[in-house]
Amino acid sequence: MDPIGRFHQDRRQARQRKDPWAELCVVSTVTAGGEPSARVLVVRELDLDTGAADPSLGVFVNASSPKVDEFSRSSSVAVLIYLPSVMVQYRLRCTLDAIDPTIVREAWQMRPETPKRMDWVYETHPQSSEIASRDALIDAVASKSQAERLFAPDSAVGYLLQPIELERLDLSRGDEPHDRRRYSVREGNWVEAVLVP
Numbered sequence: 001m002d003p004i005g006r007f008h009q010d011r012r013q014a015r016q017r018k019d020p021w022a023e024l025c026v027v028s029t030v031t032a033g034g035e036p037s038a039r040v041l042v043v044r045e046l047d048l049d050t051g052a053a054d055p056s057l058g059v060f061v062n063a064s065s066p067k068v069d070e071f072s073r074s075s076s077v078a079v080l081i082y083l084p085s086v087m088v089q090y091r092l093r094c095t096l097d098a099i100d101p102t103i104v105r106e107a108w109q110m111r112p113e114t115p116k117r118m119d120w121v122y123e124t125h126p127q128s129s130e131i132a133s134r135d136a137l138i139d140a141v142a143s144k145s146q147a148e149r150l151f152a153p154d155s156a157v158g159y160l161l162q163p164i165e166l167e168r169l170d171l172s173r174g175d176e177p178h179d180r181r182r183y184s185v186r187e188g189n190w191v192e193a194v195l196v197p
């Protein structure tokens with residue numbers, strides 16, 4: 001099985017086991033100052049009619065946030081996924097491609113009320129910026145009108161995660177050493193290397 005198929009199989013199993021990490025990842029970037037920065041994001045599966053056997057992976061974010069600036073500071077981002085219920089860690093290096101805004105807008109309609117309002121709050125208070133107080137934040141959210149909440153602002157964006165390197169560490173081997181394999185893309189194909197765990 002190719003490593004992407006295996007990845008989706010592990011995620012499906014984690015979902016069946018109600019793994020709280022099944023839908024999550026940690027995306028690491030490099031700041032303008034050259035420092036590492038990491039945060040949890042939901043990993044979405046998108047059916048984009050690419051002809052691929054597996055769905056594409058994507059993240060939805062707000063363009064006002066520092067991470068979106070950081071996405072362009074290096075040629076790739078590091079993505080970490082640990083699925084405790086199946087005892088498997090994935091470390092991916094991914095390039096990012098903007099998701100078609102039409103798809104982002106459709107997905108945005110499914111968001112709960114407060115995240116929708118937050119996307120409009122970011123227009124005046126960028127995500128991750130300081131605000132005077134929690135009360136000021138609550139007021140800013142409450143001030144968003146029904147009209148704004150009907151459609152996504154342009155700052156609601158999404159990125160496809162395109163894995164170019166993938167490492168799977170399987171901790172479920174009992175008394176045996178862990179199974180660690182790295183997959184790199186060479187001339188369009190995945191090439192496997194077994195690593196010392």
Ligand SMILES: Cc1cc2nc3c(=O)[nH]c(=O)nc-3n(C[C@H](O)[C@H](O)[C@H](O)COP(=O)(O)O)c2cc1C
Pocket residue numbers: 024037038039040041042043059060061062065066067068127128
């Ligand atoms: C379980 C969980 C899921 C999250 N999902 C997202 C997400 O899908 N998109 C997002 O922008 N932030 C998400 N966040 C918040 C981010 O971790 C982060 O706090 C926020 O995006 C600001 O990051 P930045 O300052 O690096 O831009 C999530 C946090 C948690 C704990």
